[in-house]
Amino acid sequence: RDRSPSRGLGDVYKRQFYNKIITQFFLIFFLTLPVQAIEKTEVDRLVEVLNLKELFEELKNEGVAAGIEMLKEEGRGQQSQEWSNKLNEIYSSDNLEEFFRNELLKLGVNENIVNIIDFYETSLGKKLIKNELATRRALKNEDGKAQAKKILNQLKYFKPNRLSVYKKIIEENNYIEDNISSSMNSNLAFYQGYSLSLPSDKQGLLEAEIISKIWTNESETRKRMTEWVMGFTAYTYNDLSQNELNIFLEFSKSKPSKHLNNSINYILDKAFENQSYKLGQAFAILSGQGGA
DSSP states (O other), X not given: OOOSIIIIIHHHHHHHHHHHHHHHHHHHHTOOOOOSOOOHHHHHHHHHHTTXXXXXXXXXXXXXXXXXXXXXXXXXXXXXXXXXXXXHHHTOHHHHHHHHHHHHHHHOOOTTHHHHHHHHTSHHHHHHXXXXXXXXXXXXXXXXXXXXXXXXXXXXXXXXXXXHHHHHHHHHTTHHHHHHHHHHHHHHHHHHHHHHHSOGGGOOOOHHHHHXXXXXXXXXXXXXXXXXXXXXXXXXXXXXXXXXXXXXXXXXXSHHHHHHHHHHHHHHHHHHHHHHHHHHHHHHHHHHHHOO
């Protein structure tokens, strides 16, 4: 079969990449705060109330699992331990948390962060955080995906008004468009890391060619992104009352929420692009060692 980066590697990485899209979406989704000046103690409170340590650990596990699968697809399963060690380094949850904290301190938020933290300390805020993690884990298996699809179909046919609130929350936060853009940027970073780390005589992918390949998949990325977002929100919001949904919608419309989307998009774009670039580098080196 064709094992070039544009086929074998690209297809496998693309599947991994869609998982990272959802990762980014839900980090943004649950971090709704304004941008200006912030103290370290407030960042500590934020990390705690949003349960980011557990979330970042979950992201690491997903990255490692997807990376191992990528290697198997390329016929390099015999090097899985070496690859696993590298993946654990790339997707380190400690490194991601440190990066997130530092970048948030640089960007800063104003005193309204206290109000934002207070929101996530309410029963509704806690429920949102708990549900998000539970949904991530549930959608790892086919039963969870089937359940999400079932819930979404029920909403479409029997509770269209409730579904419209979901869509308004998604629209207010521009989740789909922002994350399509982010996913494509990370995909570009992966290919750049891969191409530039090959021996000079094998560096056949120019940046223009890489960008062209990525844009060729834009419609498929959009389709999958929309399906994932809708399924994920349907599963996550399933036990929220209509009143709770309305409260969260109003919260999503707030100025602090809008400010946060810009800040967190910026932070996580940088983090995921860096991870993707390193993944591309590592795969190129491993390919050079064994011709994957």
